[in-house]
Amino acid sequence: MxxxxxxxxxxxxxxxxxxxxxxxxxxxxxxxxxxxxxxxxxxxxxxxxxxxxxxxxxxxxxxxxxxxxxxxxxxxxxxxxxxxxxxxxxxxxxxxxxxxxxxxxxxxxxxxxxxxxxxxxxxxxxxxxxxxxxxxxxxxxxxxxxxxxVQGSFASGFLLMGLALVYGATGSFDLAAIGTWSADAAHGHDTVFLLGLLLTLAGLAFKLAAVPFxxxxxxxxxxxxxxxxxxxxxxxxxxxxxxxxxxxxxLHLPDAVGTMLLTMTVLTLFLGNVVALRQTQFKRLMAYSSIAHTGFLLLALVGGDPRSGDVLFYYLAAYTLATVGLFIILTLAKRAAQGEEHIRIFRGLFRERPWVAVAALLMLLSLAGIPFTAGFVAKYRVFMLGLAGGHVLITFFAVAMALLGIYYYALVVREAFAPREQEGGTLAVAPLNWLVITLCGVGVVALAVWPVALP
Amino acid sequence: MDQGIITAIRTVPLDHYVLLSFLLFGIGAAGVALRRNTIIVLMCIELMFNSVNLLLAAFSAHHSDPRGQVFVFFIMLVAAAEVTVGLSILVMMKRIVDSVDVNQLNRLKG
Known part of the structure; x- marks a missing residue:
């Protein structure tokens, strides 16, 4: 309060x-x-x-x-x-x-x-x-x-319809009461409840930006x-x-909901990573990268493992640090390039601002899931959860997608460390921005050795 | 709640309320997806919200539980807040492109 x-x-x-x-x-x-x-x-x-x-x-x-x-x-x-x-x-x-x-x-x-x-x-x-x-x-x-x-309101409509149906089936809005109700075997095949759950999860999936929502x-x-x-x-x-x-x-989820979550995971992993390959605008690349990471995060949840909460938190913390830092560097580079967003605006970053380039490298490696960064530990823990949950095929698919993902992050790294052909505007870094970039860059490495567990 | 209203709501079977709500919800969702005029899109979003309100009121009466109807008030409040923001976004859009056609908004490829 x-x-x-x-x-x-x-x-x-x-x-x-x-x-x-x-x-x-x-x-x-x-x-x-x-x-x-x-x-x-x-x-x-x-x-x-x-x-x-x-x-x-x-x-x-x-x-x-x-x-x-x-x-x-x-x-x-x-x-x-x-x-x-x-x-x-x-x-x-x-x-x-x-x-x-x-x-x-x-x-x-x-x-x-x-x-x-x-x-x-x-x-x-x-x-x-x-x-x-x-x-x-x-x-x-x-x-x-x-x-x-429009997308948000549309999603809210589905969420509301779902919540209303869940209420209609269970007679309560309280999460614990609905959990008790759903654990009762007699209610396992209640159509209204199932439809309500599917619509609620679809409404939430819009907010997660999970494919096909x-x-x-x-x-x-x-x-x-x-x-x-x-x-x-x-x-x-x-x-x-x-x-x-x-x-x-x-909740005690019916089988159909588990299938829906798995389908969503596979589609999100596939579309996020494959479409990101074709992106040349950095901001749009980050958007698809965000969708790809949604896929990995969903994989941590589908098993229903009690440890998935810890893994989810750890992954989100690693992702947050890397993303904040990269968006700051994008803004600075975009300013120097007069508003352009193509990944070539990073060209020559290492020559001009070595430390910023190294921090960008660390954050990109973390997003890509290269060892010795928090992103690697996070992905590793997600894959272990997937295997423990018995989703062997989907986990292998996710590993393949993670390997594919390394490619588009590597493209940005290559630009940052390539020499610049012609002289462009200079990259100004304000002290506060430098501080945040440093925090994020160091954070993605430091987090790798800190085993986060939720209380 | 007045007992007379509850009895009146209950004289219609629950299935009918559910079907009517689904119908209204479907019309609203189809309108958001298909219509070009953004003001109609806004009205269709309201229709989706209100179909849920109807369903909640019906469930509430049939469960003899007031909480469903309290939720309806929250939804009305949120819908009012959403429409306020939505209309101001429309005004902004009208100022920039001088049109309320959804297809005018196509500069971000996707």
Missing amino acids: SALVLLSVVGVVLLYLGLFGRRTALAATGVAGLLGTIALIATGWHLESPLFAGIVRFDGPARAYTLLMAGATVLLFLFGVDYYARMQRNVAEQYALMLFSLVGGILIVSFSNLVMLFLGIEILSIPLYILAGGKRDSFRSGEAAFKYF HFWSPDVYEGSPTLITAFMSTVVKTAAFAAFHRFIAA
Whole structure:
């Protein structure tokens, strides 16, 4: 409760700071609020769980995911100091909306009632529709906002229909009560319940950008302002996966749902990796890479293993660190190349900024899953879970897809370390950006030796 | 809730509510997928939400459980918030391309 109140109040304070034109104080206030939230969650001061008549429970995983999301938002706010420096108007709103969205994220990683799941997803999504259209005069940003809005609302419709059917079958919105109901063998073949589950999971899969529910996700990632794309592919993805896992782990899933999850995993792995091979625009490459990683994350969940929560958290932490850092480097390189996004903008990076290039290398290797990085450990743990769950064929397929994935990350690495042919603009790195890039670069290696286990 | 309304809702079998909701939901979903005019798309999204409201109210009455109807209020609130944001996005789009046709939004390939 204390953390939710603090974040919401800080969001409102930011809006007032914007109203009175205190632009320099925005990021600092936001970061202070986020650090306060992290402290409150970590110490558990006035946590008050269960909250709101038992529809929110801050258990171990919920608190761990909250820390991860708040930490990622801190990194993005530090990046925002430089990113929003040239923006003339409405900077305060950007920070405030990100905080409001984060509140939604915290609510869905800690829900224990389906009503809260729906409300949390909407609190998470509605600010994002606005943020995607944050560049008000840019066509691409407007298109991304519209597509994200239609896709998100469409998904919410399916989610709601699913929740209504689950309620109709079980007579309750409480996750524990539905879990008890679904464990009863007599209810194993209830059609209404099954249909409800399938629609609910489809609605959530839209938020995860899992194939075949990915629709316009690559367009949204490409068109949104880069900082918001980074927010979507880290904080929002973390929240959506945590909620997805929380939902399916609490229920006794019918076989048909297991088949649906497996099909989704295979399709996501295949499409994400294969389409990423053809991409030459870096932002779009990252969008398909994000879909590919959704596939690996889904593979961690399908087995229903009790350890899958730990693996999921570890994978998301590794992915978040690498993604935030790479999007910052993309922004800097894009600026030096006058707004171009083709991967050749990284050419000559090593000559010009050796340390940034090395950090980019570490993050790309981590995403590709090369040994001695967190990404490798994460993928290895996912594959072990897949084998333990008895999905041998699918695990081998995932390994093949991971090997395929190395190719498109290697293309970017090659560009970064190739000498530049003609002189371009110089790459300026602000001290705060340098700090975040360093944190992310070191983080993806340091995380490899830190065995994360959720409380 | 007033007992008379519950009895009135229950005079129609539950299956009929479910079928009607599915029909409305299907019309809404098909509209979002097929229509070109973004304002119609917005209305179809509302139709999807409201078909769920109808279903929840029917389930709630048949289960004699008020929680389903409380959820309906939450959905109405969220739908209002969504439509506010959706309409402002439409205004932004109208300002940029001077049209409300979905097909105008095609510069991001996909």
